Amino acid sequence: MPEALQILQKYWKHNKFRSLQNEIINSVLDGEDTFALMPTGGGKSICFQVPAMMQEGICLVISPLVALMKDQVANLQKRGIKAIALTGGIKSDEMIDLLDNCQFGNYKFLYLSPERLQSDWILERIKNLPINLITIDEAHCVSQWGHDFRPAYLKISGLKKHFPKIPFLALTATATPKVKESIINDLGLHNPKVFEKSFARENIAYMVFEVEDKLFRIEQILKKNPQPSIIYVRNRKSCLDISSQLQSLGFKATYYHGGLTSKEKDKNMQSWMNEEAQVIVATNAFGMGIDKANVKTVIHIQLPENLENYYQEAGRAGRNGEKAYAALLTSPSDILQTENQFINILPDKKFLNQMYIKLCNYFQIAYGEGINEQFTFNLHHFCLKYEFPTLKTYNAMQFLDRQGIINLSQEFSEKITLQFLIPSKEVIRYMSLNPNDEEIILAILRTYPGIYEMQTAFNLQLIVKKSNHTASEIQAVLNKLKEKDIIEYHSKNNDATLIFNEIREDERTINRIAKYLENQNELKKEQLKSVLYYINEKKVCKSKLILNYFGEKTDVDCGICSYCITKKNKKRDVTSLSKEIFALLQTEDLNSRDIQNRTKDSPDDVIFVLQHLLENNIILVKPNNKYTLKS
Structure with a gap:
């Protein structure tokens, strides 16, 4: 039997294992049920891919994310390893062929x-x-207390x-002690060997800055740290806006969100990976499978939904072990915006x-029917028809x-096809x-000489350029x-494909899953409270706050986060700065920027004193964000 290290060297070209990888592999090879908590960047996939390659048979990998599968x-196939994923939208005949391949084609991995x-x-x-290992990826999904619970995991x-x-x-990258216990119980693991890698990232400085002008602070950070950076935003519009604003400031920036075509995603990502662009502005659609070692800064300009997601996204910085920064920029209005964004749009059972019911009516699905039916679907059209709020509907x-x-x-x-139906002389x-x-x-x-013979794929933007006319x-x-x-x-412009997995049973369907909805809504509220505590707590090390959230107790401050830096630096006397x-x-x-430039004080000191003056009704903020004395 080949040694684990030989397999690692042959297929992954690494000469040594990362922390805990070898121990987890040995546990699996010994036939032990195993639980591994390895924070982002820890190399979880190696822990099942290497032992599967060392044994006869196929590894079954259960994963909730189609993109990740x-x-x-694709990565396994690139290495010459036979792997298959049974994703949505595959027809039964094709599924049978794929499973035949697994049984008779010497495949090593089956993802579903x-x-x-x-x-x-x-x-x-x-x-x-001939299954040799069953791997449950993103295992926190089995727990009702995990941030992405899916009952099918049960x-x-x-x-x-x-x-x-x-x-x-x-395997999971983020689990609180409660979630860890739930995973072990709900999966029925038998006396599992438990491996937990510390959540501490000693080279990452977690920074929380309260600012009025976020773009100005981003500019300062990027000028100070000109290495590769990621800026996480909440929506697609912000991706484009922030990216173009940074370009106008002289930065090489690109963007990434779920609405781009595969070609655009690849182009923009490669531009950043190859360091033709310093910054990539992205929604949380960006990150899966991204392993760029020299990311210097990860900046969040809106509050994250939970600390699990924040930790994973922030953890994309500093994977080369060098000092890196995870900056979270907040302003007083963020809390209200975040509550509107995450809490007020949670659907309840009634909604x-x-x-x-309206969704089934929309596609004319009769009661007791609809299983495996597939439709193209436009969310905005559906919401407009039934006067539903878009975000709440999307969450539902x-x-x-x-x-x-x-x-x-x-x-x-948007897909357009075109064919001329009359002879060329008539045209x-x-x-x-x-x-x-x-x-x-x-x-x-x-442009399309064969357009008389057949339906031809039509590129609207190409004809815009060639004809000098608008779209x-x-x-x-x-x-x-x-x-x-x-x-x-034919013009097809839909934003989704929808498949019904069950027959329509209206209230019976919803009643069966309603308790999970209530649990998830409560969990989201608790998670947001933890985020607010993280940003508002001014007297505790930020790294320590994150570790405590994930159940790691430590008395040692990190020495490099925004709290620790403030503690080290002697603060300006509040009274004298107030007078100035x-x-x-x-x-x-x-x-505030003008005041900072005039006083030559740090932004944090200036903001602190301005808040003090506001709270004591000495000054006011005008609609143009300028401060004035209260008359």
């Missing part, structure tokens, strides 16, 4: 979602496979009776029930997706009678040609 399968195990015929096929323990001698390996649909009631896969694409005649349309039609015909002008001509039966023209600011405001109104 595809990413890992926990929902797939609920199909009896798939389970029967898996029972006949069924995984049923595999124990079919594979009593096969070890289970449960969930109403939305589910995500909840139904996590419960396995539906599959909601994002597409965000020429039409152009002579409609000279205003001639430039556009000629550009199409020159709306081109679309107007296409609509006119379609109305006159000159062309066949008061004197400045007697002559003119100023914003």
